[in-house]
Amino acid sequence: MKNTLLLIPVENQVRELDPKLLLACIAARRGFSSVIGSRREMEFCIDSFPPSIYLSKSMTIRSLLFFQVAHKFGHEIVTWDEEALVHLPPETYFSRRLHPKAIRHVSHLFAWGPDNVELWKQYPHLPHDLSIHSVGNPRTDMLRPEMHSFYEDEVQALRDRYGKFILINTNFNHVNAFGPDMNLFQPVKKPGETARFGRAARGMSRKYAQGLWNHKHAVFKDFQQLIPKLDQTFPDVNIVIRPHPTERHDVYHEVAARCSRVHVTNEGNVVPWLMATEVVLHNGCTTGLEAFVLGVPAISYRATVNEDFDNGFYRLPNAVSHQCFDFDQLQDMLQGILGGRLGAADGNERKALLEGYMAALDGPLACERMVEVLDKMSEILHDSDNASRLKQLERWTLGKALRLARGIKSSLPGSHNKPEFQRHRYPGIAIEEIKTKVARFQQLLGDDRQLEIEQLSDVMFRIN
Numbered sequence: 001m002k003n004t005l006l007l008i009p010v011e012n013q014v015r016e017l018d019p020k021l022l023l024a025c026i027a028a029r030r031g032f033s034s035v036i037g038s039r040r041e042m043e044f045c046i047d048s049f050p051p052s053i054y055l056s057k058s059m060t061i062r063s064l065l066f067f068q069v070a071h072k073f074g075h076e077i078v079t080w081d082e083e084a085l086v087h088l089p090p091e092t093y094f095s096r097r098l099h100p101k102a103i104r105h106v107s108h109l110f111a112w113g114p115d116n117v118e119l120w121k122q123y124p125h126l127p128h129d130l131s132i133h134s135v136g137n138p139r140t141d142m143l144r145p146e147m148h149s150f151y152e153d154e155v156q157a158l159r160d161r162y163g164k165f166i167l168i169n170t171n172f173n174h175v176n177a178f179g180p181d182m183n184l185f186q187p188v189k190k191p192g193e194t195a196r197f198g199r200a201a202r203g204m205s206r207k208y209a210q211g212l213w214n215h216k217h218a219v220f221k222d223f224q225q226l227i228p229k230l231d232q233t234f235p236d237v238n239i240v241i242r243p244h245p246t247e248r249h250d251v252y253h254e255v256a257a258r259c260s261r262v263h264v265t266n267e268g269n270v271v272p273w274l275m276a277t278e279v280v281l282h283n284g285c286t287t288g289l290e291a292f293v294l295g296v297p298a299i300s301y302r303a304t305v306n307e308d309f310d311n312g313f314y315r316l317p318n319a320v321s322h323q324c325f326d327f328d329q330l331q332d333m334l335q336g337i338l339g340g341r342l343g344a345a346d347g348n349e350r351k352a353l354l355e356g357y358m359a360a361l362d363g364p365l366a367c368e369r370m371v372e373v374l375d376k377m378s379e380i381l382h383d384s385d386n387a388s389r390l391k392q393l394e395r396w397t398l399g400k401a402l403r404l405a406r407g408i409k410s411s412l413p414g415s416h417n418k419p420e421f422q423r424h425r426y427p428g429i430a431i432e433e434i435k436t437k438v439a440r441f442q443q444l445l446g447d448d449r450q451l452e453i454e455q456l457s458d459v460m461f462r463i464n
Contacts, residue, residue, distance in 0.1 A: 003031060004031075004032055004033075004052065004053060004374075005032070005033050005035065005049060005050060005052035005053070006033070006035070006053050006374070007035050007046075007049060007052045007053065007054040008020050008023060008034050008036040008037075009036075009038070009042045009043070009054075009055070009056070009057070010037060010426060011039045011057060011082075012246075013427065013429070014245055014266060014269055014270070015245055015269065015270065016139075017036075017269075018150075018269050018271075018437065019137075019138030019141060019142050020036055021434070021438060021463075022138055022147075022365075022367050023138045023367040023371070024036050024438075024463045025441040025445060025447070025451065025463070026367040026368055026445065027367075027371050027374070028449075028463060028464065030371050030374075030375050032374070034462070034463045035049065035456065035461070035463075037456070037457070037461055038460060039426075040426070041457060041459050041460055046069065047069075047073060049075070051074030051075055053075070053076045053374060053377070054075045054077050055078055055079075055080075056106070057081065057082045058083070058097065059098055059099060059103050059106055060097055060102065061099040063099070064101055064102040067102050070105075071105050076377070078108045078110065078373075078374070079106045079108075079109055079110070080110035080137060081097060082137075083097055084097070084112055084116045084119060084120075085113075085286065085357060085358070086286050086289070086313070086316055087313075088204075088312075088313055089312050094122075094123055095203035095204070096202060096204060098123055098125070100125035103125065103130070106130060108130075108131045109133065110135050110137070110373070111359070112136060112357060112358060112359065113136065113357045113358045113359040114134060114357070114359070115357045116134070116357070120132055133370075133373050135359060135360060135366055136359040136365075136366030137358075138366055138367050138370075140293075140358055140359075140360055140361065141366050141367055142271050143290055143293040146365075146444065147444060148275065150440050150444060151275060154272035154276075155275045158272060158273060158276035162238045162240060162276075163237070164236070164278050165276075166230065166234070166237055166238070166239045166277065167240050167273055167274070167279070167281070168223070168241045168242065168281045168282070169242050169244075169270070169280060169281070169282045170223065170241065170242070170247060170252075170282075171244045171282070171283070171284065171286075172216060172220045172244065172247060173244045173246045173247045174200045174213065175213060175216045176220060176243075176251060177199075177200065177247065182198055182199045182200060183198040183200055184197070184201040184204075185197065185201065185213060186198045197209065211308065215304065215306040218304040219303075219304050222301070223283070223301070224251065224255055226303075226327070227239065227256075227259065228255065228258060229327060230334075231259035231260055234334065237278065238263060239259070239261060239262045240262075240263045240264075240265065240273070240277070242265060242266055243264070243266055245266065249266070252264040270287055270290065271294075274287065274290060274296050277296065278297070278337060279297045279298070279299060279338070280299070281298075281301055281330075282298065282300060282317065282321070283301055284309075284313065284314025284317055284318055285317055286317060287317075288317035288320065289317045289320055289358075291344070292345060292354065293354070293358070293361070295344050297337045297344045298320075298321040298344065299321055299322045299323070299333060299337075300317065300321040300322070300323045300324070301324055301330055302318070302323055302325050303326060303327070316353070319353055320345060320350045320353065320354060322342075322345050426459060429458075431453060431461065434453055434455075434461050435453055438451055438453060452464040
């Protein structure tokens with residue numbers, strides 16, 4: 001499909017921007033133009049684009065209104081789910097991450113790998129004619145050896161800045177979210193009052209949400225106690241805490257203030273941090289999985305154990321990591337890794353497990369596989385009557401209604417559309433930085449064509 005526009009929304013800039021820029025570069029080789037940038041702004045001005053292919057990253061009830069409007073404007077919706085790699089148990093995943101009406105507006109699904117395909121096939125409301133493609137994910141491409149040099153300057157800068165360091169990646173956004181109404185439970189106003197669900201608990205049963213809160217809160221406390229011990233026990237290394245993109249940072253800054261060599265930051269993509277560190281500490285975090293792919297030592301610190309969640313929700317990142325269950329075990333293992341006597345977790349069983357979840361670990365890149373599907377999609381975008389006054393009026397009315405609805409939703413408790421939260425997840429970025437990243441990708445891809453980059457706003461760019 002040539003001369004077609006791809007709309008590539010980015011929600012968490014530090015996690016998604018680089019891999020989605022790679023996708024835009026590869027798509028350009030096949031004749032696609034792309035608009036890439038803030039999901040919120042792109043959805044607010046969806047009426048300004050000609051019929052395009054919109055690459056969504058979720059299909060929840062929160063996607064439904066936008067999908068309905070985008071479909072009216074002639075946009076084709078292709079979706080993957082960022083949360084379908086390390087995912088909840090099927091029934092909870094279905095009620096939280098999928099919506100039977102939203103999925104009807106999707107024409108193609110891009111799966112992380114075989115497990116994701118089977119998960120979606122179990123969904124009772126999956127349309128019978130909806131195509132599922134096991135193509136992998138652009139984030140996987142950034143872990144492959146072919147892409148390692150993309151981050152070589154960042155890796156060296158991190159090593160120059162921190163020397164030898166232990167990287168702690170946290171994932172406590174269920175209990176330490178950016179806004180308190182984004183947690184599993186909202187704060188109670190009176191003692192003894194039953195806590196209401198927060199945004200993170202939507203789609204869960206109260207029993208499951210309470211159990212998950214209890215477990216995550218306990219692990220969160222474990223890590224707050226762990227960090228000062230590490231600071232005292234390993235005086236020759238720095239410790240870098242990298243919070244989840246949707247977490248608050250204040251708790252970690254309070255911990256760091258009591259320590260000598262503890263730093264808190266969420267800057268940049270996680271991949272160069274993984275490549276620069278000596279070892280990764282986590283508990284059920286996707287970065288443990290990413291470290292395994294990169295061949296970087298990773299330890300899952302499981303001082304608090306709940307097998308229902310550790311081997312249900314968080315099985316994959318725990319299984320491909322070394323595991324420690326108390327501080328003495330952790331100290332011994334860290335000494336082995338820092339002393340060069342122990343490397344990354346390995347073994348055929350772990351590799352086989354990984355291959356069941358992640359496609360495109362070798363062979364064509366996930367982005368190349370995605371573009372192959374997009375290129376073969378039938379000519380379904382029609383723009384023949386968009387110029388009529390009636391059509392223009394309809395587009396204007398729908399666009400205004402969508403912006404009004406989104407504006408109202410942004411004021412609701414737990415909304416991810418609050419301007420301050422959007423700035424936290426997607427701050428502005430200079431066009432020079434976008435150009436530098438695109439030029440690096442073009443060099444790695446062996447493509448000597450210079451792509452045109454046009455700045456549409458401080459958070460949105462067009463790549464031709």
